Amino acid sequence: DDESGQAAFDAVIAADSRIEPRDWMPEDYRRTLIRQISQHAHSEIIGMQPEGNWITRAPSLKRKAILLAKVQDEAGHGLYLYSAAQTLGITRDEMTRQLIDGKAKYSSIFNYPTPTWADMGAIGWLVDGAAICNQVPLCRASYGPYARAMVRICKEESFHQRQGFEILLTLMQGTDAQREMAQESVDRWYWPALMMFGPPDDESPNSARSMAWKIKRFSNDELRQRFVGMLVPQAEALGVSLPDPTLRWNAQEERYDMSEIDWTEFHEILAGRGPMNAVRIQNRRNAHEDGAWVREAAVAYARRQALKAER
């Protein structure tokens, strides 16, 4: 019953153990996980578009092969995560519907355009860097299927981050025009990457509960701070500057002082009014509709196989 279920659930959380799909869990815990995991899956799938934009224009065969592999990894991450969400009782179809109807959230970061090749570097370095900071602690999330999916995803993300860093490093060792292109791209992606961690702690409605349930292990602001701490020496190694004149280490408080994030921009994007929101959803909807015949054929085939097995 619910009472003994709740007690068993509380004991698992207190012991830092894992909840598995068949275990009793509070309905709100289930809902929170479906929300977070499906948003995460959508982010991976929508996240294929900004980089997909450069596959046909990568500057060499080697760069093209790497970019193709990376975008394919993201599709794989999306599939693991949809599968993890399905263990909680939602179907892939429902999740896809929510996404293409514009009802589901996905990471704000994928609503910005990618006009230059340097954006492939900045996305790898900053966007995948932020993703790693946020996702390494999720490998210890209390829900088993999510935590296990995150382990593999994080390994691939760290490869992605290095390939982005290496693109920027190559550009920074190139001509003046290439260095300018790298810096201009970092200037555009820095603030949106900081927004990936979500609203400030005092405006994050889900944090306290998700932390008590050990889904989240650190707050949005804690992870944002950790990310900036990671970037500072890497920016120095690259020779790029981070576009925040007030950024400096505050030894007394043991944190970085930084300028205020433009939260209006963040909320506009979450409301669907970012520069690329409409394009991203339209592309996803077209892909889903164009793929209908594949799904129909797969269902027809499965039905025929089942009939054969019955005979």
Ligand code: 3HC
């Ligand atoms: N973009 C879009 N929505 C965001 C957001 C962002 N950057 N940050 C927060 N939000 C949304 C939340 O989803 C929540 O919406 P909801 O209540 O309607 O579902 C609302 O804003 C309030 O934020 P909270 O801080 O209360 O929400 P959470 O406790 O869920 O924390 C989070 C937000 C830190 C993003 C958390 O959900 C999380 O860690 N998610 C898993 C990681 C993830 O989704 N990453 C996607 C990044 S990109 C990626 O992984 C692809 C890779 O290839 C780069």
